[in-house]
Amino acid sequence: MKHTITVHFQNSFNALSRIIGLFSGRGFSIDSVSFGEAKEPGMARMTITTRGDERIIEQINNQLNKIVDVVNVKDLTYEPFVERELALVKVTSTAEARSEIIEVVNVFRAKIIDISPQSLTIEVTGKADKIDAAIGMFRPFGLLEVARTGSVALTREFKGET
Amino acid sequence: MKHTITVHFQNSFNALSRIIGLFSGRGFSIDSVSFGEAKEPGMARMTITTRGDERIIEQINNQLNKIVDVVNVKDLTYEPFVERELALVKVTSTAEARSEIIEVVNVFRAKIIDISPQSLTIEVTGKADKIDAAIGMFRPFGLLEVARTGSVALTREFKGET
Numbered sequence A, B: 001m002k003h004t005i006t007v008h009f010q011n012s013f014n015a016l017s018r019i020i021g022l023f024s025g026r027g028f029s030i031d032s033v034s035f036g037e038a039k040e041p042g043m044a045r046m047t048i049t050t051r052g053d054e055r056i057i058e059q060i061n062n063q064l065n066k067i068v069d070v071v072n073v074k075d076l077t078y079e080p081f082v083e084r085e086l087a088l089v090k091v092t093s094t095a096e097a098r099s100e101i102i103e104v105v106n107v108f109r110a111k112i113i114d115i116s117p118q119s120l121t122i123e124v125t126g127k128a129d130k131i132d133a134a135i136g137m138f139r140p141f142g143l144l145e146v147a148r149t150g151s152v153a154l155t156r157e158f159k160g161e162t
Helices: A013-023 A054-066 A098-107 A128-141 B013-023 B054-066 B098-107 B128-141
Strands: A002-010 A029-037 A043-051 A070-075 A081-092 A111-116 A119-126 A143-148 A152-155 B002-010 B029-037 B043-051 B070-075 B081-092 B111-116 B119-126 B143-148 B152-155
Touching: A002 A013, A002 A054, A013 A029, A013 A043, A013 A054, A013 B013, A013 B029, A029 B013, A029 B143, A043 A152, A043 B143, A054 A070, A081 A128, A081 B081, A081 B111, A081 B119, A081 B152, A098 A111, A098 A119, A098 A128, A111 B081, A119 A128, A119 B081, A119 B119, A128 A143, A143 B029, A143 B043, A143 B152, A152 B081, A152 B143, B002 B013, B002 B054, B013 B029, B013 B043, B013 B054, B043 B152, B054 B070, B081 B128, B098 B111, B098 B119, B098 B128, B119 B128, B128 B143
Parallel strands: none
Antiparallel strands: A002 A043, A002 A070, A029 A043, A029 B029, A081 A119, A081 A143, A081 A152, A111 A119, B002 B043, B002 B070, B029 B043, B081 B119, B081 B143, B081 B152, B111 B119
């Protein structure tokens, strides 16, 4: 089952290294990891998307909570949340193919952020499956490079009855 | 000096753990780390933004290249590149404050992706300093949560004379 876990911790490579270390060697598949400053100075927030056995996820949650620098661990899996990631995609583009690529860019509400006579670099954001679909559409033109950030996630606020 | 380093490697938590481990304990400040699938199946691409002594960065480059799963290490610092990150920002928003927040959202070409009677969740993309500026503008309304992906970077293709 897919799990989206957020970890709030004191920002250091050391803490980051220990958190990642907990996941390694356990045969988890990583869908994505992203990591950046949180709203409080000196704090970081990591989002890990992974697939793994329920019981092992629970063990990891417990072990994460024992790391001194970790302030908070949350498994978002069982509540509504919004998630987004960003990808930069560099595509081969001759002048002839350009308008066809731009059509795909528009469908995905993506942005062209760099251009050369032989290429376009595109910024696209969305859930992981939208990014997958966009990359799938750009692939036939010739992918030169792809860089994805990994997902970040926040819980939805609206908790009322619908 | 700020360094933007990309590492291309065989996707596993184990490799990720070893790469992060090389940076930890060396007193580096991390600006950001991001990590996701590369264009080739089974491959991942990590972008690390850090500040550190030139000599130590060189040592780390050398050590990264010795990890079996690492295919390629590139320090983008000395060539032109585009970089982007994504942030989700959840802001306190009463009905009265909403239009003022939406003005800021429009200035940053950001998007509102969730709304509740008490809050707005905003997606904003750009270079790290633009994200900093956006978060700075949203802060007075009351930040509930911030999740940043960390930067991803690709070299610019246009290498000709300007």
